[in-house]
Amino acid sequence: MTPDSSNSPAETVPLPNPAILPTIKSPADVKNLPEDQLEGLAAEVRDTLINSLSNTGGHLGPNLGVVELSIALHRVFNTPDDKFVFDVAHQGYVHKMLTGRADKIDTIRQYKGLNGFLLRTESEHDCYGAGHAGTALSAALGMAAARDQKKEDTHVVAVAGDAAFTCGPTLEALNNIAETTKRFIVVLNDNEWSIDKNVGAIAKYFNALQTHSAYSAVRDKASEFVQKVGGESVRKFAHKIERSAKNLLFPNVLFEKFGLRYFGPIDGHNLELLVQTFEYLKKQDEPVVLHIITEKGRGYQPALEKPGKFHGLGPYNVEDGATEPGAPTYSEIFGRSVTDFAKKDEKILAVTAAMPGGTKLDIFKNEIPERYYDVGIAEEHAALFASGLATQGMRPFLAIYSTFMQRAFDMIVHDIALQNLPVRLCMDRGGLSGDDGPTHHGLFDIGYLRHIPGLIHMQAKDEEEFVDMLWTMANYDDGPTAIRYPRGAGTGAKPKAEPQLLEIGKGELVQSGSDVCLIGLGSMFEMAEATAAELKKDGWSVGLINPRFIKPLDAELILSEARKAKVICTYEDHVLANGFGASIIELLHENGITTPVERIGWPDEFVEHGKPDILRANHGLTVENALAKIRAELPSVAASA
Numbered sequence: 001m002t003p004d005s006s007n008s009p010a011e012t013v014p015l016p017n018p019a020i021l022p023t024i025k026s027p028a029d030v031k032n033l034p035e036d037q038l039e040g041l042a043a044e045v046r047d048t049l050i051n052s053l054s055n056t057g058g059h060l061g062p063n064l065g066v067v068e069l070s071i072a073l074h075r076v077f078n079t080p081d082d083k084f085v086f087d088v089a090h091q092g093y094v095h096k097m098l099t100g101r102a103d104k105i106d107t108i109r110q111y112k113g114l115n116g117f118l119l120r121t122e123s124e125h126d127c128y129g130a131g132h133a134g135t136a137l138s139a140a141l142g143m144a145a146a147r148d149q150k151k152e153d154t155h156v157v158a159v160a161g162d163a164a165f166t167c168g169p170t171l172e173a174l175n176n177i178a179e180t181t182k183r184f185i186v187v188l189n190d191n192e193w194s195i196d197k198n199v200g201a202i203a204k205y206f207n208a209l210q211t212h213s214a215y216s217a218v219r220d221k222a223s224e225f226v227q228k229v230g231g232e233s234v235r236k237f238a239h240k241i242e243r244s245a246k247n248l249l250f251p252n253v254l255f256e257k258f259g260l261r262y263f264g265p266i267d268g269h270n271l272e273l274l275v276q277t278f279e280y281l282k283k284q285d286e287p288v289v290l291h292i293i294t295e296k297g298r299g300y301q302p303a304l305e306k307p308g309k310f311h312g313l314g315p316y317n318v319e320d321g322a323t324e325p326g327a328p329t330y331s332e333i334f335g336r337s338v339t340d341f342a343k344k345d346e347k348i349l350a351v352t353a354a355m356p357g358g359t360k361l362d363i364f365k366n367e368i369p370e371r372y373y374d375v376g377i378a379e380e381h382a383a384l385f386a387s388g389l390a391t392q393g394m395r396p397f398l399a400i401y402s403t404f405m406q407r408a409f410d411m412i413v414h415d416i417a418l419q420n421l422p423v424r425l426c427m428d429r430g431g432l433s434g435d436d437g438p439t440h441h442g443l444f445d446i447g448y449l450r451h452i453p454g455l456i457h458m459q460a461k462d463e464e465e466f467v468d469m470l471w472t473m474a475n476y477d478d479g480p481t482a483i484r485y486p487r488g489a490g491t492g493a494k495p496k497a498e499p500q501l502l503e504i505g506k507g508e509l510v511q512s513g514s515d516v517c518l519i520g521l522g523s524m525f526e527m528a529e530a531t532a533a534e535l536k537k538d539g540w541s542v543g544l545i546n547p548r549f550i551k552p553l554d555a556e557l558i559l560s561e562a563r564k565a566k567v568i569c570t571y572e573d574h575v576l577a578n579g580f581g582a583s584i585i586e587l588l589h590e591n592g593i594t595t596p597v598e599r600i601g602w603p604d605e606f607v608e609h610g611k612p613d614i615l616r617a618n619h620g621l622t623v624e625n626a627l628a629k630i631r632a633e634l635p636s637v638a639a640s641a
């Protein structure tokens, strides 16, 4: 079933004149709006999103899909007393616009502007922050239980996409709802897409619900009914949906087995139907799930044609949705390389947790589909699955963003490292994510991996070395390996025609020096190199190390350079707490070296969103700051002067 496009406000409703959106300062204004202006508001919200995000970038498709849903929710419920918990919260832009932030939508994802997800600190209407998938039902259930404890009678609504139902936490929450509360609304926003096409048995099940003729009949009757009766008899209407659903549908509807009364599927772009349905659902004294069918990208043709691209993107040309091509990214080089390796080695398999486009494993998927696995938004399962593959002599490459790999920490410890299984953990977006902000920065993986016995962890200084590292991982069967690599492109260093095996635990001495020892990890090597050039101009003898391995460290190399130096400086795109520099300090301490160590990296705080250059400058990840710190430790006259 696709929603009925003939009633798409963006296609049929002219933009209101005068504009309505500037008058919406709070949800009360949505409630007070005459009913016949609601669709005009929806059209205006869409138009604003399409134009504004063409400059800032952002999650366009998901938000175009929830315009009517967001309006209906604010029409019926009362935030901040009632709570809306949006899963991932990448679809929260419309909610932001309806809760007093419409005039700031052009600042979204910009430094000091609106965050691209929901932050509890941004508005009293944002009761829960997110960015990772699968958290909404559990968190909302906690809020409902707290409300019951306090004997209040507010409403809690969890809004989750179809792909969020592939997440373990969502299923764990479902298992727990019926015995926890009687007053709880789940909205399943089903557009058949994750970032890429949604996968798995649950996606198939939702699809079957949509396409089953009985459900279509219910949908048609519901729409017909609203058209004919309008607001006249909400109760009668709702009972009709309910009775029809009960009588006509599969006896074993998944949600009914979990103890939630199931309603739908209904057209999630039919505002009147949504409003009336919520009016009915809020009166129920049992947990309910409302299944709505929406279109990702509704109202903008380029987004409808390419839901994956328009899930989340940078600036685009509003006329045709075109984006600027960029230099090959680390992800692209990763996808290309692993696919090429796999063509020569049939034991190589690729595993993604719902991110074929982001990780560029879509290259593997297209060329070797039989050895490609997308397990859905299920990082824990993905890691366990990869461990199982490895027990059977396979060579799995598991590509997950660093921030999402946090989900699989226990699996990495208990199921991969403890069993010494050669799973290749490929941590994309290792380092600052930028526009997406704190939920997406990959700034913790050194900390959560470096204490795991036997785990090899590395980061390349450029793309050429990156491919050598991937090749080294492909050929290493003695235990788990991990690699972190940043978002976007690096220096542009061209990979060799034939990749080279690297010696495990061996760093690269780029130049030896006797005054200063600079150790620049991965993408931060460039900054160390630039610092070295400046210090050389001052007349200092500068050692420069590309460590390659975070674990095991090349202790021999690092100690031999460190012993000569008056000051050491480490560089990392990671928090300093329990990071790479911390591991160098430990190494030096264990070997009795007391030379001062300066560290360049992120502070012990959640770093805000914004362009990487701005954030780096604000937090001292600059050559200037490194020079200032190093010079402060050096005698005032250069040794050779």
Ligand SMILES: Cc1ncc(C[n+]2csc(CCOP(=O)(O)OP(=O)(O)O)c2C)c(N)n1
Pocket: 062, 065, 087, 088, 090, 091, 131, 132, 133, 160, 161, 162, 163, 164, 165, 189, 191, 193, 194, 195, 296, 311, 353, 354, 355, 377, 379, 404, 407
């Ligand atoms: C734990 C985790 N893994 C992966 C992601 C990346 N991610 C963000 S949104 C998304 C798809 C969400 O699809 P769905 O829930 O159906 O919502 P839609 O965008 O279709 O509205 C994915 C995979 C994430 N945010 N969190």
Ligand SMILES: CC(=O)[C@@H](O)[C@H](O)COP(=O)(O)O
Pocket: 088, 090, 131, 195, 311, 312, 358, 429, 433, 436, 487
């Ligand atoms: C919502 C989400 O988690 C993703 O859409 C994320 O915003 C993608 O970021 P990248 O652009 O780094 O793939």
Ligand SMILES: [Mg+2]
Pocket: 161, 162, 163, 189, 190, 191, 192, 193, 194, 198
């Ligand atoms: Mg979806």
